[in-house]
Amino acid sequence: MKHLFFFFALSLVLFACSEAPEQISHHTAEETSRTDRSLGPQNFNEGWLFFEGDSKDFVAADFDDSAWQNVRLPHDWSVAHPFDEKWDGATAYLPGGLGWYRKRFKSTSDANDTLTFINFDGIYNHSSVYINGKKIGGEVNGYTPFTLDLTAYLNPVGEDNIIAVRVDRTRYIDSRWYPGSGIYRNVHLYQKPKLHIPVWGTYLTTPNISAEAGLAELTVTLHNREDAENTTLLRTRVLNAKGEEVAKHEEAVSVPARGEAEFTQNLRIDSPELWGIASPYLYSVVTELLSDGQTVDKITTPLGFRTIEYKPDSGFYLNGEHTLIKGVNIHHEAGLVGAAVPEDVWRRRLLTLKEAGVNAIRMAHNPASRELMALCDELGLLVQAEIFDEWDYPKDKRLNQQERHDDYISRGYADWFQTHAEKDLKAAVMRDRNHPSLIMWSIGNEIEWTYPRYAAATGYFDMNAGGNYFFNPPFISPEEIKQRFETSEEGEYVLAKTAQKLSAWVKELDTTRPVVANMILPSVSHISGYTDALDIVGYSYRRVIYDYGRRLFPEKMIMGTENVVQWHEWKAVLDREFIAGTFLWTGIDYLGEAHGGWPRKGVASGMLDLAGFKKPSFHMFKSLWNDEPNVYLTTQALDKSVYTLDKDGKVVEKEPGSWEKRVWYWHDVQGHWNYKDGESTVVEAYSNCDSLELFLNGTSYGKQNLADHPDRVYKWSVPFTSGKLEAKGDCGVSNSVVTAMAPTTLLVDTDKTAITIDEKTVSHIEVQLSDKDGNPVSHQESTLTFIVPDGLRLLGVDNGWVNSVQDYQADSVKTYLGRALGIVVGEKVGTYEIKVISEAGGEASIAVEVIW
Template identity: 50%
Template sequence: MRGIPFIQDWKFILGEPESPHLLATDDTSWRTLDLPHDWSVEFPFDQEKGEACTGYLPGGIGWYRKRFTSTPEMTGSKVIINFDGIYNRASIYCNGQLVRFHPYGYSPCLVDITDCLHAEGEDNLIAVKVDHSRYADSRWYTGSGIYRKAALHIMPKLHIPVWGTYYTTPDVDDASAVVRGVITLRNDEAGPQQAELICSLFGPDGQLAAKERVSCSLAGNQSEELQMEWKIPNPERWEIHDGKLYRAIVEVVDDGRTIQTVEDRIGIREFRFDVDKGFYFNGRNTLIKGVNLHHDGGLVGAAVPLDVWRRRLETLKACGCNAIRTAHNPASEDFLDLCDEMGFLVQEEFFDEWDNPKDKRSNGGEQRVDYITRGHAEFFREYAKQDLQDTVLRDRNHPCIFQWSIGNEIEWTYPKYNEATGYFGMNASGNYFWTLPPNSKDKIREIIQGLPRDAYDIDKTARLLSRWTKELDTTRPVTANCILPSASYESGYIDELDIAGYSYRRVIYDYGHQHYPDKPILGTENVAQWHEWKAVLEREHIPGIFLWTGIDHMGEAIQKPWPRKGSNLGLLDFAGFQKPSYHMFKSLWNEEAHVHLVTQTVEESLYRLNEAGELVEKVPGGWQERVWFWHDVNSHWNYRDGELVVVEVYSNCEEVSLYLNDTLVAAKRLEQFEDHIYKWAVPYAAGELRAVGKRAGESTSASIHTVGPIHTIQLLGDKDTLQIHPDHVVHVTVQLLDAQGHAITNQDVELAFEVEGECRILGVDNGSPDNVQPYQSTSLMTELGRGLLLVQGTKPGELAIKATCAAIHVVSNICKVKVVE
């Protein structure tokens, strides 16, 4: 995060102490901690004190305090604190004075404390009240507290404000690129000032690529936008999965002396959407292979160290994923920096609700909103413009961002339009997933045009949000995730968008393209099933999709009763482990050959044997209408002798041969399976099941084995050297093994972890949505024979980590990690 880190040695208390915003208040009994901090995730899951929508973790009211001394640099300077995320309803005080109220939990918040500071050498106090007493105010887990970083900015009176630089790349080709900069310069002195800007651009190799000088004269208490332009020969482009970054450095020079330096990382790239041909990135037609991500990181809650995101994004990258939708709110500055580095495209979304609230308990059905479920809608009218524009100002230099999304499934909160489609209250029974609108386009238009206008209509609010976005950035298209596009085209909502985002509406891809041929279409929420990707491959005008979801997230725990902590629709589980759907999409989104084996008894499978002894679906054509949940399969080869077992293989190979104990069962070709799943019915016999696939003359294989009792607890760290830093962690994965060293996925035991060395144990998890044991623990029941421990270093030295199991008296290997400054 840019600026001087302002994250260490905060004081925290949960509750409402007396006069917590005053410097004289005694806080010696308060807890000392470093930011980011999420207090909700530190509590046990609780069915009585929590709600399914936010993952059965509590909210409440908390106070943070930080003392700091006024330095000589602060005297006569502009001093601003940037809070990147506070959840939520934050009241921020400096030396007892309320400086800002910031209700939105996801947008950055600049706090100008210049006029509140005490004299040089004296102490100051920043106090932040966080009111998350409305703890069920979202449809997913939010976290509570100052859950993102904070930074201090000390600037001269003549300065570039925070977020005061804006870079674009309007002309890019292989021979050259134009990089254009708009630099805002502010003069807070009473009289005029002369200034010179020295603008330098350094390439990915660190060498100077271009340099410009801009001079200006600025009147007192005025701002001016200064424009500069670099022409870069043979540019190194920012590419998908190859985030080549330039450094843009601007020096403010006053009377020959550099008084401020502002640095940004930028990328040279170009892209466009074609209504008929899809998406072009750096001149190449490119498919968007996207996933939706909420902002929690599993056991760390909303205060996510970047190493957690890095591990997760690397796993998604290996799947072939190239795009992230920040469902349904702005991400952190650090997350976007990471996407810049790793080469992920990002659609950044602003809001999940606008003028009207969503029923958080019912996840979209607007039955009731009470005190604890009242979300941001009550603040939207007053704060939406600033929240949106602060986000755009902060993020518009990120090359990863290629779309702005102004809203998610907003149609549910303007219900008067919905029945015009004919889906509701008519013979389609609301089945908008698989059927075309029962009413014709003309009928929908007629009904909507006959509706009375309200003070806050969906098109009017969309027009505002789109306009506010384009006031600050016109280089990226504006979109939204539309759950009922057939109504939103006619209500005027989609008129305000550059691209129509479809939420689970692949059935009307052709309808939309036929009736509204001037508006590009993109799948912005899609189930993780083959039929969704097949619909893209068959339509040149659909540039791609965003799967719901990339990673399981806390909250939205409505699919089944307690115990349940979240939604398990991701390609990865809560601990970041790969699920069967991950391997399906790895086979769909990669050119490199991939094979993955799973099994299930015929009785528990989706299939039956027909008269010819072939496997066929129990529900003919059912694969075409599978939705969020992947069907139940196993990753083991342990059944009763002779039991008939369905073997599934997810692969992009043209041909796969299945072997049982080195004997060929059968070779099959992908073209035989319209559901893109290889399958065999195999009588069980103990041993090794192996699939060998061939693709473009190359072969790859995967195997699973019959396993015996637990013999070994294997611990593996994802690094052997760990830095002492809030963003650095070691992921220690646990895998149960049998005597032959084969992974056990059909047996589970409770483990106890022992860690020697100076460290902070962030928590444990096994990845299961039904695991509601406290994250803050050193014991864990495995799931599918595996688990995860997360550790941060606190002092230099060596960590020695092991696990024991009292039930079977097995001890793990020792995982050693060196901790360095």
């Protein structure tokens, strides 16, 4: 099956309203020249008040909320709490609860000729929205974007309105990971004429792309609230990255009274630039409604020309070129900011992952924010957009595999799936279907655990079955699996039927991308009818049956949709042309799903830690997923390592071949060269050089060839002597580590020395302990204090360690591996000096400028 298309994210120009005193919002030239506010979305994140608690009085327009907390959205109230063992590790030992938000804003237009809508990109969860005391909507699902019409409830022009939002997260273990609490995504206000383009009113596809021309087909939906038929001029222009017009289509259109209509416009772009991983070129498609020559409504839709194709025998093709999917899974939170993630936090993390060679992101396991999707468009990252983690039956949030708890606090989305699934799925598809980065829709994650017939049919979980499903092919034949499945009780809900329904709903709105699911028990899913609903079959931790799946079910493309961050998983892809690639679990450590006991608050399976710092597995995959030569050294005391020495003094595994079965976490290594004199150590190097030579203080410890290491890890036995350890590659690169002394100074750096005043922009303040000679110290720790002046606000501090339960929203933090992070936002124009002081001695400062 071939899919030709381009996609183009709904990237809307934002501008601020309800500005707080001394806060200046960043406006584009286009925005500041506007006199008609109906031409785009208004940033509605400023000027909110928040209270953690509940009362029926909070709805009232005249309620006195003067003592409430001032907040700028997005906002997550749970991450502001201390970690506490009395809560549950599934959601990171942080509470849920009840919270209210209120905001005053003036009516600026007459309801007789202007409509006012509010769009929430996500509220976690069970939200209720009130305007001037009247309930007008809300959503159960915390990931569902939704739009409400405020028009009929607004007061006359010039008068105040009160919007109030109640958020009920008393089911605080309703997720298997940390979801956050509150209005944790952006909010926008829209003012539109009665004949208008709705918020998600464009759908853009490319039916034909060649070197000579790109054909774009734009479907525009118009709504008419007038009592009479309404006619307007519908004009669409395509602008290139320089802002130059390269295509145009306009026509007069009519929409019936109190009705809606769809119109298709075809646009031809000569010699189109393609959207791709290395060069993600984006056009802008500007669609306008004109009345008497004046623009009265407008929406801008980025356009990326690209083709995608999926072949069962040879995998994935982007723009006609075979492309291995080098993907990672990420959750929607980001360490110290919780679920309310500023755009710049995602930017830093995604750019770091790209440095490792990552070219694809799986949004696990629910729709991501609009801003995160748009960033993937901008940065050239392919996206698998996932919609549900639960279907008909619930997952156990505190454990896994099957439901063991039925208490109120753990009730999740499955309780509402029957009534809400279609609406929530279609909202996700309509919002995101214009993104060029999006290459496949995932309708479900490891759903089979929850259906009673599946686990028993595998044969893996019988009392007499040896081994485990992670590394063993099925113990029984496909025929016996099928016989077990078909003779078992069907149950109230049938997984295959639900999958068919979900897939059909996706394709009602988007036929340009394939539908996939992440299968934890594919040996059953292949014979149960589940895969019949899918275009691509995703395997979760089942690389051991890639050949089995290809041999028995060759008609559909197979790929890894969850695999551990280990070389053996990628080797399984390289060894099989028919496997399209993988999404590793995970790109970044994440909060929650912590079943190992306090104080572990998250999962350390990522290439990056909770603070976005690089881990050893990052460097391994950088050597696997990049052609550019690189080398990275790690060390460990021999007795603490996974190695021993053979009779010839060669470093070998304590358990031969164990590298092929390592799973969730990278083995324990260090980034320093600080041990006892004469102590036996193992030095490891991760590199794509064909050979490396190791030197200690200029003395060679031998040259080794990568071909002699099936685990792709160079290894030397080295008795410790202080000094400089260096690995030199035949490919012209080297890496070294130096014995460090006591930490007496600090190295401070930032990714941004200038930031603007908005919810998107932050500066990451990275701090590394160092000795008097400037050598990084990672074998000793110290408590750091961040002194942040007025004009900036410290969002929080972190050291990245999943076992650290220090408060995030504090000004001090004990380092881990000698490093720590602070994140600041701008609140007032000026230049400010941030000072960091170490308890062990030493201080440093860095300047950050806040601009319009």
